[in-house]
Amino acid sequence: MLWSKTFIPTMKETPEGAEIPSHILMLRAGLISQVMAGAYTYLPLGLRALRKAEQIVRQEMDAAGAIELLMPALSPLSLWERSGRVAAFGDVLIQFSLKRQNRKINVALGPTHEEVITDLVAHHISSYRQMPITLYQIQTKFRNEERPRFGVLRTSEFLMKDAYSFDASLEGLNHSYQLMYKAYCRIFDRCGLKYLAVEAESGPIGGEASHEFMVLAPNGEDVVLHCAECGYAANQERAEVGARDFSKPNVSPEPLRQVPTPGASTIEQVSNFLGCTPKQMIKTLIYLADDRPVAILIRGDHDANEGKIRRQCRASTVGLAPPEVIQQVTGAPVGFAGPVGLAQKVPIFADRDVQCVVNAVTGANAADAHLTGVNLGRDFAVDAFADLRNAVDGDPCPRCSSVVRLHQAIEVGHVFKLGTKYSEALGATFLDANERQQTIIMGCYGIGINRIVAALIETCHDDNGIIWPISLAPYEVLLLPLNVAHEPTWQAAQDLYQQLQAAGVEVLLDDRDCRAGVKFKDADLIGIPLRVVISERGVKDGKLELKWRWQRQADHLPLDGASQQITELIADERRTARRFREFRNSS
RNA sequence: CGGGGCGUGGCGCAGUCUGGCUAGCGCGCCUGCUUUGGGAGCAGGAAGUCGUGGGUUCGAAUCCCGCCGCCCCGACCA
Numbered sequence: 001m002l003w004s005k006t007f008i009p010t011m012k013e014t015p016e017g018a019e020i021p022s023h024i025l026m027l028r029a030g031l032i033s034q035v036m037a038g039a040y041t042y043l044p045l046g047l048r049a050l051r052k053a054e055q056i057v058r059q060e061m062d063a064a065g066a067i068e069l070l071m072p073a074l075s076p077l078s079l080w081e082r083s084g085r086v087a088a089f090g091d092v093l094i095q096f097s098l099k100r101q102n103r104k105i106n107v108a109l110g111p112t113h114e115e116v117i118t119d120l121v122a123h124h125i126s127s128y129r130q131m132p133i134t135l136y137q138i139q140t141k142f143r144n145e146e147r148p149r150f151g152v153l154r155t156s157e158f159l160m161k162d163a164y165s166f167d168a169s170l171e172g173l174n175h176s177y178q179l180m181y182k183a184y185c186r187i188f189d190r191c192g193l194k195y196l197a198v199e200a201e202s203g204p205i206g207g208e209a210s211h212e213f214m215v216l217a218p219n220g221e222d223v224v225l226h227c228a229e230c231g232y233a234a235n236q237e238r239a240e241v242g243a244r245d246f247s248k249p250n251v252s253p254e255p256l257r258q259v260p261t262p263g264a265s266t267i268e269q270v271s272n273f274l275g276c277t278p279k280q281m282i283k284t285l286i287y288l289a290d291d292r293p294v295a296i297l298i299r300g301d302h303d304a305n306e307g308k309i310r311r312q313c314r315a316s317t318v319g320l321a322p323p324e325v326i327q328q329v330t331g332a333p334v335g336f337a338g339p340v341g342l343a344q345k346v347p348i349f350a351d352r353d354v355q356c357v358v359n360a361v362t363g364a365n366a367a368d369a370h371l372t373g374v375n376l377g378r379d380f381a382v383d384a385f386a387d388l389r390n391a392v393d394g395d396p397c398p399r400c401s402s403v404v405r406l407h408q409a410i411e412v413g414h415v416f417k418l419g420t421k422y423s424e425a426l427g428a429t430f431l432d433a434n435e436r437q438q439t440i441i442m443g444c445y446g447i448g449i450n451r452i453v454a455a456l457i458e459t460c461h462d463d464n465g466i467i468w469p470i471s472l473a474p475y476e477v478l479l480l481p482l483n484v485a486h487e488p489t490w491q492a493a494q495d496l497y498q499q500l501q502a503a504g505v506e507v508l509l510d511d512r513d514c515r516a517g518v519k520f521k522d523a524d525l526i527g528i529p530l531r532v533v534i535s536e537r538g539v540k541d542g543k544l545e546l547k548w549r550w551q552r553q554a555d556h557l558p559l560d561g562a563s564q565q566i567t568e569l570i571a572d573e574r575r576t577a578r579r580f581r582e583f584r585n586s587s
Numbered sequence: 588c589g590g591g592g593c594g595u596g597g598c599g600c601a602g603u604c605u606g607g608c609u610a611g612c613g614c615g616c617c618u619g620c621u622u623u624g625g626g627a628g629c630a631g632g633a634a635g636u637c638g639u640g641g642g643u644u645c646g647a648a649u650c651c652c653g654c655c656g657c658c659c660c661g662a663c664c665a
Contacts, residue, residue, distance in 0.1 A: 012614065012626065013599045017658045037657065092664070112665065146588085146663055154664090200665090210665090221664090414665060446665065482624060517625040524625090535624065545624095 022458035023151025038148025038156040048474035064183035066134040077106035109142035122428035136163035165443040192469030199234040213413035215455040220410040229402035242396030254373035265335025284337040289315035297350035302389040338362035339380040351388040466527030475508040478528035499563035550583040
């Protein structure tokens with residue numbers, strides 16, 4: 001492709017509003033252009049990278065035995081009502097009605113496709129002989145995100161690979177899951193991403209086990225905990241807190257006292273007001289576990305983990321209680337709950353770290369008052385201690401004697417063991433070998449294609465621009481004739497361009513009649529892996545200059561036979577990615 | 588949904604507090620000459636409903652009220 005014939009609107013300055021590297025670089029390098037919040041046009045360069053990622057995903061899905069199909073983005077709302085997810089998705093589900101002659105039909109744009117595919121399978125699979133099967137598609141998904149942000153990382157419309165496995169047995173599901181898990185590892189490896197597979201909650205989608213594939217990046221929206229020693233990795237919702245010493249500090253108990261704390265209800269306000277640290281405080285949270293109130297005690301500097309609370313309460317749903325219930329349980333307005341003297345008898349569960357707090361500060365179950373010198377055993381009792389809080393940086397690892405570290409991360413993929421949630425709701429059953437009717441067991445597996453591209457850029461760039469691995473690069477080689485008005489230079493560039501194209505190399509020729517500096521800056525910005533400079537002097541001496549984007553120094557190459565050498569270099573890098581890997585491992 | 592910021596040629600910004608002449612600057616774009624290995628120089632030129640609706644005023648980019656859009660933090664979230 002000739003630079004002048006395609007469309008690469010690069011920008012010298014950072015557009016207003018872009019703050020994180022991937023967003024800034026995608027805009028500046030002319031990969032994307034914003035249409036509105038959460039919706040971007042993919043320009044030619046961005047689209048090529050996106051297609052590369054898509055193709056890698058497709059190849060690995062096919063290699064893992066998954067079968068591609070394509071479902072419509074539009075589907076009848078009734079399908080979503082049958083699974084109960086109209087309510088679960090809420091405003092995230094984009095729905096509207098269409099006029100058809102004299103009727104109206106209610107439809108939704110798919111935020112994911114469990115319902116559609118399960119309905120398909122319910123109609124067409126009826127025997128254990130037709131399984132296992134894994135079906136997938138690569139298609140645009142729609143989600144009305146409350147707050148789209150970070151450029152292309154969170155948008156209301158995005159390209160997703162979604163796969164669904166259908167098995168006759170749990171062992172079958174485990175096998176299908178493993179196949180997808182391994183395929184995901186190969187995909188992210190090939191895309192040049194440094195990733196971590198972390199244990200995850202299955203969330204509202206239901207099911208039993210799941211892993212998220214995370215790319216560590218300071219601007220990621222997700223939080224993961226990772227033990228460098230044993231490799232334990234989990235997202236924050238899931239991460240367990242390892243064993244630790246629960247002995248109390250050697251401090252003598254103080255008498256229980258009620259102190260006025262007018263207007264101070266949050267941990268921060270109270271600790272400032274009373275001059276204590278959040279660590280000395282115990283917060284008392286009133287939750288509704290399947291509509292039954294419970295009191296949860298968490299040390300002031302920790303955050304409650306609803307998943308852990310839900311499991312402790314053996315409830316299917318938990319949520320913070322509304323103000324009326326809090327008032328009822330504590331006898332005080334919101335913000336002054338405490339474990340001592342609750343108005344209503346409710347189960348009290350405490351996080352394990354609560355047992356080490358002596359002379360704690362808690363709410364007094366009275367407006368504008370807190371208690372100091374609160375001590376476990378003497379002043380209050382709990383029904384059970386359990387791991388109820390979010391893990392934090394430096395917590396003991398649950399699997400070994402080391403500690404876990406907290407990292408921000410971008411979620412690029414997710415694999416779930418779904419079980420029978422959707423097959424049951426939508427009647428996807430089969431006859432087994434014993435002629436018994438059974439429910440199909442499902443798994444589902446998603447990859448955000450746009451996020452692959454954004455995560456790569458987010459984690460692989462320098463001050464001058466993007467650094468693509470050859471696998472995702474919009475073009476593999478950039479030819480840079482410095483002076484296109486110089487006839488021999490231009491001729492050499494054109495010859496090389498044609499030879500490389502004939503050899504199947506994806507090559508971009510910067511044929512613009514502009515100064516060398518402009519071309520070099522743009523070359524670094526768009527980050528094509530191999531840059532070939534053709535200069536007046538070089539042509540005279542029969543030489544070319546070769547530089548991988550991640551190298552500092554350029555190499556020289558005889559002009560004679562250059563195309564063959566470049567073709568071989570590209571072929572080797574495509575096959576092994578060893579030069580890119582070497583750079584990434586050293587940086 | 589709560590908090591904060593922003594909206595002025597294609598892009599980045601100044602001007603707004605303290606209303607006043609023809610709305611400026613840099614980049615980009617067009618023409619010409621010179622230049623040609625890291626975002627060139629000179630000369631000339633095109634391009635702006637100052638987000639939008641209303642109000643105050645002799646006069647509004649500037650002051651007041653409403654609305655819209657964009658970005659960030661929080662809440663929320665496969």
